[in-house]
Amino acid sequence: xxxxxxxxxxxxxxxxxxxxxxxxxxxxxxxxxxxxxxxxxxxxxxxxxxxxxxxxxxxxxxxxxxx
Numbered sequence: 475x476x477x478x479x480x481x482x483x484x485x486x487x488x489x490x491x492x493x494x495x496x497x498x499x500x501x502x503x504x505x506x507x508x509x510x511x512x513x514x515x516x517x518x519x520x521x522x523x524x525x526x527x528x529x530x531x532x533x534x535x536x537x538x539x540x541x
Contacts, residue, residue, distance in 0.1 A: 479504060 481489065486500075493503035529536065 489500050489503055493500045496503065498506070
């Protein structure tokens with residue numbers, strides 16, 4: 475799927491510079507950033523689910539520790 479990404483001039487310059495330092499095209503650097511953004515969100519969601527499960531399973535012990 476094609477997509478247009480509009481960046482401010484300073485964002486485009488920073489992306490161009492960072493991509494060049496890493497030996498990548500600006501497009502590849504942007505795709506990498508999108509993949510990392512998605513991975514961080516997925517990780518955050520999994521941690522939230524795990525924390526909720528732990529909280530539910532150990533509610534009594536956590537409450538007693540807080541007293």
